[in-house]
Amino acid sequence: MIDRPKKPLPVNSANGTSKIVCVVKTFSMWYPDSESNPNGSGHWVTSSYTICIDLTIDTFENPDDGSGNGGYDYPPFGGGFDNPLDTTKIPKSPCEQIKKQTINTNYKAKIEALDNPSVLNLKKETGFSESKTGVFTELSSAVSTNSSDGLTVTVTPSLKGYIHTHLNNYLTGTFNDAGEPLIKKPIRMFSPADVNTLMTMAEMATDGNYGELYGTMVSSYGNYTIMFTGTASDIKTGFDTQKWTDDYVAYRVRNPYWSFEKLFLTFLKEKMNVQGVELYKIKDNGTVQKKTLNSNNNVQSSDCPQ
Structure with missing residues (x-):
């Protein structure tokens, strides 16, 4: 990082008195040892900068914006600088985005409305879509069928995300040849169609800004976000067909003892061949956990930084 020339602050205001306030901030950045391998070994460099404001004229002394002098495109201030007057917009990590989302009053209200036995024991899914302006709209639903619990998400360029339920087991009202009642057993985890919705949202984000897009599932098994x-090259759609639904259900039947987390992550990797979709669990205490598969194909949980 290099300094750019500072704008001079006037020493006198209209009444002859200048009120200048300066703040010194220290930060650390991680630099790779080789710019051709930014994910390899590296080292920390600690620096500081000064922000000055002349309260009499409201002049802001903006620090270096991270433009540097060429080479690898490092994020300004280690990716965590959130100065509202800085012109550089820094994308939040999924952990940061989900944590910000979970403390949003409107989002929390929708989660609380859905995370209720009276809702999860219904025979059709319930949910809401959220626009990029923060407006929530109830999703339309239809009568449950053998392949669907009747919830549709209409994807538009203004869609930021969606929240929906996956239901508990329930009686279908039909019987087998022996006269025994048939029970519907929904998979309480994201489906191929849910992934398709997220991918379609990304496909419509022509500016490549995918960081705020999300899909959330509420169930008695837990609350999760993808x-x-x-x-752009990772975007794949076409998973909202009956064949993908049938394949997913059959995959569950073949692996009845797997957790829903392992079922989803393995199907996503081995059958759907999807890259770039990450799974997070939001625990009751507010902890956000990233779920991944380790080398033994077992689920590994990593807590997001507090």
Whole structure:
């Protein structure tokens, strides 16, 4: 990082008195040892900068914006600077985005409305869509069928995300040949169609800004969010067909002892061949956990930084 020339502050205001306030901030940045391998080994560099404001004229002394002098495109101030007067917009990580989301009053109200036995024991899904302006709209639903619990998300360029339920087991009202009641057993985890919705949202984000897009599932098994962290080349759609639904159900039947987390992550990787979709669990105490598969194909949980 290099300094750019500072704008001079006037020493006198209209009444002859200048009120200048300066703040010194210290920050650390991680630099790779080789710019051709930014994910390899590296080292920390600690620096400081000064912000000065002349209260009499409201002049702001903006620090270096991270433009540097060429080379690897480092994020300004280690990716965590959130100065509202800085012109550089820094994308939040999925952990930061989900944590910000979970403390949003409107979002919390929708989660609380859905995370209720009276809702999860229904025979059709319930949910809301959220626009990029923060407006929530109830999703339309239809009568449950053998392949669907009747919830549709209409994707538009203004859609930021959606929240929906996956239901508990319930009686279908029909019987088998032996006269035994048939029970519907929904998979209380994201489906291929849910991933398709997120991918379609990313496909419509022509500016490549995928960081705020999300899909959230509320169930008695837990509350989860998926985020798209890939690039345009990772976007794949076409998973909202009956065949993908049937394949997912059959995959569950073949692996009845797997957790829903392992089922989803393995199907996503081995059958759907999808890259760039990450799974997060939001625990009751507010902790956000990233769920991944380790080398033994077992689920690994990593807590997001507090």
